[in-house]
Amino acid sequence: MIENGRKDDTSMEALYFLTPSKQSVARLIGDFGGSLSSQNQRAPGGRGGYGAPPASRQPVKYRAAHIYFTSELPDNLLALVKGSGITPYIKALKEMCIEYDVSGSRVFLTKLVDRPFYRLYSPVVVRGFNDELEVISKKLANVCGALKENPVVRYLLLDPETHGDTKARPLAFLFHTEMERIREVLPAADDDASRRKSPTELIIVDRSADPFAPVLH
Structure with missing residues (x-):
């Protein structure tokens, strides 16, 4: 389960079999030290405003990712993956269409x-x-x-x-x-x-x- 804690091993390539949901995409992005595009947008003024420092980048768990989604990945979630900064780690991304x-x-x-x-x-x-x-x-x-x-x-x-x-x-x-x-x-x-x-x-x-x-x- 992608939500379970896993040991980092940057010598290994990971195989992901995921449902095309925002939760799955967020976990995937987090595994490779990326962040959701919405998290990079800071509200003006106060805590977390434009003057706040960016969040520290999380360590990368694996050397690369081979990603398979059980169905079509919506365009908005694909945009999150592209904008997260983890694309250099992705070696394969396919939609299997097997939700039955x-x-x-x-x-x-x-x-x-x-x-x-x-x-x-x-x-x-x-x-x-x-x-x-x-x-x-x-x-x-x-x-x-x-x-x-x-x-x-x-x-x-x-x-x-x-x-x-x-x-x-x-x-x-x-x-x-x-x-x-x-x-x-x-x-x-x-x-x-x-x-x-x-x-x-x-x-x-x-x-x-x-x-x-x-x-x-």
Whole structure:
């Protein structure tokens, strides 16, 4: 775990396998004596103002870093890495796009860590709704990217007056946006069999419209 204390060894190169979060990036930067760009900006006047001396640089833990993120690293976090002063230590930085669990040869789970059904459908939870759907859309795009599929998206659209606010439509649009970002890197068909292959369909349904499915599953 990157948050655990580790012994410095500048004779070794370190392999990092990280989630693309600000906390992970901050720990990574700290391991190589860098600082977040926001920490370098000092407020005028008083303690920590323009006249305050800069914070002392932390010692470097390792000789170099090979960094692998489990999913796409957002531009703002990549900017933090670039502006931290640790780029000379980075020998590799790759995005693996593997934020899903394989449960079988044809079953992929993209569940969130903590009570996703409650966070999406509970009337008590009123914040973070779009953030949850964005995470789900990224996980779905990870699966399609790993399978080298570029699916046609179909989603459940119900009468909101009868079924309430369903999640299928906004998730479908978020997924489409994510796939647009990785569409260019998906390999094109290079043989007749691939060209004759029927297009894959991704069907997004909303379990809130079916009260029996949660019980059956």
